Amino acid sequence: MPLTTREWQLAARPHGEPTPDDFRLVELERPDPAEGQVVVRMLAMSVDPYMRGRMNAGKSYAAAWEVGETMKGGAVGRVVASRSPAVPEGALVLADAAWRDVAVLDSRSVRVLPDLPGIPPSYHLGVLGMPGLTAWVGLFRLAGFRAGDAVFVSGAAGAVGSLVGQFARLNGASAVIGSAGTPEKVRWLLDDVGFTAAFDYHDGPVAGQLRAAAPDGIDVFFDNVGGEHLEAAIGAFREHGRAALCGAISGYNAVEPQPGPRNMFMLVTKQLSLRGFIVGDHVDLREEFEREVTRLVTSGELVVRETVREGLDQAVPAFLDLLRGGNTGKMVVRLADDEG
Structure with missing residues (x-):
C-alpha cells in the first residue's frame, strides 16, 4: 500500500528574511519500498543556519532547494520496513531527509547509528x-x-559555538570568551558552559567589549557571525593569530553585499591566518571526533543543551526562530517518540 507522508516544500525563494509564505506543508503518497530501499519514521529533524543559503538559487556548497520540491536536511529515524540486508528493521539511522514525517529511501543513503x-x-x-x-x-x-x-567564539550560545568553547576549555585554553545575543545566553555561557568571559553584542561595539574581556588579546577566533565580530577579532589578535571562519549569519538575509572588515591590513602586520571551511571536506576526522566526544558526553564533562520544538507543524517556525537567534544550543524538532 502506498505511504501517506506529510512534507514541507519550498513554495518561493525569499527576498531578505524568509517568511512562512515561503513554505508549504503537503500530503503526498509515496510507493512501497523497492528492493534495496527502507522506510524510515523520523524521530527528530535538524534546522540549521546553513539552510538559509539552500533557499537561494545558484551554486553553493550545499545544493539549493528547488521550488515545489520537498526540502532536505539532517534527520534521525527508525527503520520501520526494510528491503535491504544492510539496514535492518528497527535500526536507528541518520538521513538527509528532514522536513517530513516518513521517508522511503535508498538504503545506501542512510547511515546506521549506534544506540547509546x-x-x-x-x-x-x-x-x-x-x-x-x-x-x-x-x-x-x-x-x-x-x-x-x-x-574568542562568536555566536557562542549556539549549537556549534557552545561546543567550540568547551572543547577549548577542556584542552587547556588560557581563556574562552564568547559573544551572544541575550543576557540569558551570556549567563548560561558563564554559569553552565564554563566560558571565562562573555558579553551581549547588543550592549555596545563588539571591539570594545572584546577588548575589555580579553585585554591581552586573543590567539584563536571561531567565527559564526561575521561582520562586526570579524573586524573586532582581527583587531584583538596577537601576532600569528588564527581564525576558523564557519559562518556569517549576520548577513544571511542581506539583500545587498555587506561591507567587509576595515582593518584587513592587520592580517599582514600581525601575520594572521584566516581560513574558511566546509565540514564535509574533513570527514576523515569523524571517527576521532565521535570517539572522543561520545566519551565526553557519557562522562558528563560536556554540557549539552537543546531547544526543542514539538511536531512537524513547528518545523518552519523553529527554522525562522533559529535565524533570529531564538535557540540556545542545538535547535531540533521532535517528530515522534522513539519506541526503538
Missing part, C-alpha cells in the same frame, strides 16, 4: 553530529588550537 544508552537520538543531529564535528574540525584543524591559547 542514556543519549537521545537527537544528539546525533547536534553534539555527536554535523555541528559537533564542525566545532571539532574548526578548532583543532583549521585554527590549530594549542593549550594556552586565548579563544
